[in-house]
Amino acid sequence: MNLWCTSEAAMDVSPLFFSNPERVGAMIQLQNAINRHLSKIDGGECNEWRVIFMIVHENHIRDLKFHETRRLSRKDMTLHFRVFVDHEASKTADFSTCIDLLVPALERTLPYFSKAKIGKETQEKIRAIVRLAGEEAKAGVASKH
Numbered sequence: 001m002n003l004w005c006t007s008e009a010a011m012d013v014s015p016l017f018f019s020n021p022e023r024v025g026a027m028i029q030l031q032n033a034i035n036r037h038l039s040k041i042d043g044g045e046c047n048e049w050r051v052i053f054m055i056v057h058e059n060h061i062r063d064l065k066f067h068e069t070r071r072l073s074r075k076d077m078t079l080h081f082r083v084f085v086d087h088e089a090s091k092t093a094d095f096s097t098c099i100d101l102l103v104p105a106l107e108r109t110l111p112y113f114s115k116a117k118i119g120k121e122t123q124e125k126i127r128a129i130v131r132l133a134g135e136e137a138k139a140g141v142a143s144k145h
Contacts, residue, residue: 001043005031007085009055014093017055017102026098027053029140033133034106041125046116048078053105055085070112079116081109096138103134 005027009017019025024032054066069082083105090101107130110123118126 001038001046001049003031003034003049005051007053007055010057013055013090016095017098026095029137030099030102033136037129044118045077046118047076050080052082053085054082055087055090057087072115083108099134099138103130106130
């Protein structure tokens with residue numbers, strides 16, 4: 001199994017969530033750390049875990065009737081999610097806070113993994129990986145600056 005992340009974000013969100021030529025952003029740093037660990041476990045039939053982080057103002061959520069979504073594509077056994085990240089907190093987030101906002105959003109996707117025949121035990125291993133990867137991502141950036 002492999003994690004793939006992207007986002008739909010408001011313009012006022014901290015730039016530390018995103019990569020640029022000078023640095024790897026929090027989202028990709030976390031994704032890479034998770035993928036290093038996911039390669040060591042059996043993800044069952046699931047090939048990919050795709051997450052779109054929705055970092056938008058709550059007025060947009062309400063007015064456009066946005067909601068978190070989850071879907072399993074049985075054709076290629078890919079789990080697809082759209083999950084919300086706290087917009088207000090994300091506006092002034094430092095790198096560590098960016099990671100702290102992304103980790104619980106990823107954890108909210110885990111109960112749906114049972115649809116891809118991923119058992120509770122493996123879900124808990126993935127939860128531990130997400131948390132460990134969050135700490136590793138924060139430490140990796142801290143050690144580079």
